Amino acid sequence: MRSPGLSLTPAALLSDTILGSVPAFMDRASTERSAPATLASLRQDPATRYLLMSQRAVPVRADGLRQSVVFVDAATVAALDPAEVRHEILLGRVAATEAAADGGVNDDGAAAAGQLPVGAAVVALGLASPLATGDERLPSDAVWRGYRETGAWLGALESEVFLEAQAILGWNETHGFCPRCGSPTGVEQSGWVRRCVAEGTEIFPRMDPAIIVSLIGPDGRILLGGGGPADGKGHSVLAGFVDPGESLEQAVVRELSEEVAVTVDSVQYLGSQAWPFPQSLMLGFTATTLTGVARPDGVEVTHARWFDRHELQDAVLAGEVVLPGRLSIARDLIEHWYGGLILDPGDPVPAARTSA
Numbered sequence: 409m410r411s412p413g414l415s416l417t418p419a420a421l422l423s424d425t426i427l428g429s430v431p432a433f434m435d436r437a438s439t440e441r442s443a444p445a446t447l448a449s450l451r452q453d454p455a456t457r458y459l460l461m462s463q464r465a466v467p468v469r470a471d472g473l474r475q476s477v478v479f480v481d482a483a484t485v486a487a488l489d490p491a492e493v494r495h496e497i498l499l500g501r502v503a504a505t506e507a508a509a510d511g512g513v514n515d516d517g518a519a520a521a522g523q524l525p526v527g528a529a530v531v532a533l534g535l536a537s538p539l540a541t542g543d544e545r546l547p548s549d550a551v552w553r554g555y556r557e558t559g560a561w562l563g564a565l566e567s568e569v570f571l572e573a574q575a576i577l578g579w580n581e582t583h584g585f586c587p588r589c590g591s592p593t594g595v596e597q598s599g600w601v602r603r604c605v606a607e608g609t610e611i612f613p614r615m616d617p618a619i620i621v622s623l624i625g626p627d628g629r630i631l632l633g634g635g636g637p638a639d640g641k642g643h644s645v646l647a648g649f650v651d652p653g654e655s656l657e658q659a660v661v662r663e664l665s666e667e668v669a670v671t672v673d674s675v676q677y678l679g680s681q682a683w684p685f686p687q688s689l690m691l692g693f694t695a696t697t698l699t700g701v702a703r704p705d706g707v708e709v710t711h712a713r714w715f716d717r718h719e720l721q722d723a724v725l726a727g728e729v730v731l732p733g734r735l736s737i738a739r740d741l742i743e744h745w746y747g748g749l750i751l752d753p754g755d756p757v758p759a760a761r762t763s764a
Contacts, residue, residue, distance in 0.1 A: 427737070427740050427741075427744060429679075432503065432568070433502070433565040433568050433569075434499060434502065434503060434565070434568055435500050435501045437498060437500040437501050437529070440529075440598075441498045441597050441600055442597050442598075446498060447498060447531065447598055450482075450498065450529050451485065451486070452482070453482065455525060455527070455529070456481070456482050457479040457480070457529070458481070458482070458485050458530075458531050458533050459477065459569060459570075459573050460478075460533050460535055461532060461533065461535065461573050461574065461577055462534070462535040462538040462552070463538065463552075465538060465553055466552065467538075467539070467550040467551070468550065468553045469547060469550055469551075470561075473561060475558050475561035476562070476566065477562065477566045477569070479524060479530070480545065480546075485533065487545055488533075491536070492535050492536055492537075493533055493534070493535060494534045494535065494581075495533070495534035495581070496532075496533055496599065497531065497576050497600070498530075498600075499530045499532050499569060499573060500529070500530060500572075501528065501529050501530070502524050502525065502526050502527060502530065503526075524565060524566075532572075532573035534577045534580070534581070538552045555570055555571065555735075556733075560735050571682055571684055575613075575682065575684035575687055576599060578684060579613045582686075584602075586606065586607065587611070588604065588609060589604065589606055591605055591606035591607070592604075592605050593605065593611060596610075600613060614687065615682075615687055615688065615689040616649060616689065617650040617656070617689050618647055618649045618691065619650060619660050619690075620645055620647035620690050620691065620692050620741065621646055621647065621675075621692075621694065621695050621741070622645045622692075622694045622741040622742060623645070623646065623664060623668075623670065623694075623696075624694060625696075625697060625699070625714055626696075626699075626700055627716075629715055630715055630720070630742065631714055632645060632731075632742070633667075633702075634709065634710070634711060635708060638710045640710070641727070641729055642730050643711075643713065644742075645738050645741050645742060646663060646667055646668065646709065647690070647738070648662075648708075656677070656691055660672060660675050664695065664697075666705060666708075667708050668702040668704055669705075670702050671697060671698070672695045673696045674696045675693055677693055678692045678693060678694055679692045679740070681736070681737035683737070692737050692740065692741050694744070694745070702714070717746055720742075720750065721750055724750060724752060724753070725751060725752075727753055731752070
């Protein structure tokens with residue numbers, strides 16, 4: 409007799425997640441960061457590259473449609489006033505094969521050009537405030553931008569480094585004191601552990617799991633909704649944080665019941681995305697329901713609407729509906745249901761295919 413919920417798929421026949429599995433471009437170097445003198449040693453290595461971050465923004469240079477993060481060397485860091493640096497955290501080392509495949513990294517002159525050479529250590533510096541425009545320690549055309557502003561134009565390696573830095577620096581910013589006794593915490597393992605100076609308790613970085621779901625009705629339509637004004641244009645798939653003691657699937661069922669009063673029939677995992685706003689891990693699902701009616705709760709969801717594929721594309725092009733940007737897994741979930749790219753206003757229309 410088969411146990412309830414046990415998959416009939418043989419364990420040897422595993423496949424990628426439906427949304428695809430993005431390879432890591434960085435080796436997190438967990439062993440290296442545990443050594444007490446790692447950060448000091450890296451400051452003596454001319455190949456080390458530093459990412460400056462302040463107020464969730466980093467210095468960026470734009471070249472047409474492509475943008476690139478400005479990385480600086482140890483000599484530039486040495487010129488900073490120590491009072492300007494609030495956090496120094498080893499992010500890892502550029503992984504050789506994956507990083508080289510990105511196209512923006514090479515071994516010839518990469519370090520001199522401010523790029524990330526294969527094998528180089530990358531360290532995040534959290535600054536008290538951004539360096540002023542025109543500061544001689546940055547290129548003259550560098551501007552400070554957040555990930556939402558620049559992420560869509562970055563290469564995969566730089567995007568990964570940006571997100572990792574934002575997540576770990578944000579955690580350090582909010583854990584300067586012990587949550588148990590309120591005493592200050594000290595930094596260990598190159599910024600990846602904090603320890604209470606009074607109790608000796610170790611505090612590790614955390615991510616908050618959140619489910620995000622494309623809900624499909626009995627007629628194949630997708631339910632999209634949003635908060636804010638009831639007549640707002642912003643529409644997305646529904647999401648919510650996982651409660652303690654709750655499985656991911658249970659969270660999907662509960663959130664959809666709470667937010668739009670829909671009973672879920674089935675749930676399937678599709679993929680995930682790190683989303684450090686502030687420190688979430690978005691776990692993407694699709695779910696089906698036999699109910700064709702949705703009632704927004706009026707608090708988290710103020711408007712919700714079912715769309716078929718033609719209705720959604722037409723509404724987006726007409727400016728009646730605004731979908732999440734392509735940085736977000738929310739867009740991936742919607743386009744997974746749609747079966748391809750959904751055009752935004754201003755996107756070039758693909759040429760129609762003609763038969764031979």
